[in-house]
Amino acid sequence: MFAPRSVIAAAMFAAATAFAPATFADDSHGHGHDHGKMDHGDKAKPVMAGDLHISGYWTRAMLPGQKVGGGYLVITNNGSDHDRMVAISTPHTDRAEIHEMKMVDDVMKMRELEDGLHVPAGETVVLEPGGYHLMFMAVTTPFKEGDMVPVTLTFEKAGDVELMLPVMAAGTKKMDHGGHSH
Numbered sequence: 729m730f731a732p733r734s735v736i737a738a739a740m741f742a743a744a745t746a747f748a749p750a751t752f753a754d755d756s757h758g759h760g761h762d763h764g765k766m767d768h769g770d771k772a773k774p775v776m777a778g779d780l781h782i783s784g785y786w787t788r789a790m791l792p793g794q795k796v797g798g799g800y801l802v803i804t805n806n807g808s809d810h811d812r813m814v815a816i817s818t819p820h821t822d823r824a825e826i827h828e829m830k831m832v833d834d835v836m837k838m839r840e841l842e843d844g845l846h847v848p849a850g851e852t853v854v855l856e857p858g859g860y861h862l863m864f865m866a867v868t869t870p871f872k873e874g875d876m877v878p879v880t881l882t883f884e885k886a887g888d889v890e891l892m893l894p895v896m897a898a899g900t901k902k903m904d905h906g907g908h909s910h
C-alpha cells in the first residue's frame with residue numbers, strides 16, 4: 729500500500745543480498761516495481777468524495793535534515809452544503825496539521841487552523857505555498873523526489889479521503905501543469 733516503505737524495504741533487501749550467493753541475488757530480480765519515469769500530472773488524478781472534487785495534490789522533497797514538509801491541493805465543493813477539513817494524517821508523522829500562512833505586518837506568519845479548513849458550498853479552496861497548506865512536522869525520513877506520500881484528509885461531511893501526494897523537486901513553488909521547464 730505504501731510505496732515509499734516498499735521501496736525502502738526493497739533497497740534494504742537488495743543490500744542484504746549483495747554478498748549472498750549468486751542464486752539468491754538472481755532471485756531478487758523480477759518482482760520489483762517498475763517505477764519508470766514519474767509523471768506527476770498522471771499520478772495526481774482528481775478524486776471525488778461526496779460533493780468534493782480534489783485535484784492538483786502534491787508535496788515537495790525535503791532537504792537532508794529537514795523535518796517539516798508541506799502538502800498542497802485544490803478542493804472544490806460542488807454541493808449545496810458547507811464542508812470542513814477537520815484533520816489530516818499520514819504514516820510519516822503523528823504531527824500532521826492544517827495550516828495557514830499569511831503576511832502580518834510584512835512578516836510571514838504560520839498558524840494551525842484549529843477550527844479546520846472551511847470549504848463553503850459552491851467554492852474552491854486552494855492549498856498552496858504561501859497560503860493554506862497541510863503541514864507535516866517531525867518527519868523522520870525526508871520526502872524524496874519521485875516518492876509518493878500517503879495522506880488521509882478527514883472532512884466533516886465527505887468523510888475520509890485518501891490521497892497519494894507525488895513528491896516534487898525541492899523548491900517547487902507550484903504544481904507544473906503546463907510542462908514548461910524550471
Ligand SMILES: [Cu+2]
Binds near residue numbers: 827828861862863
Ligand atoms: Cu505550516
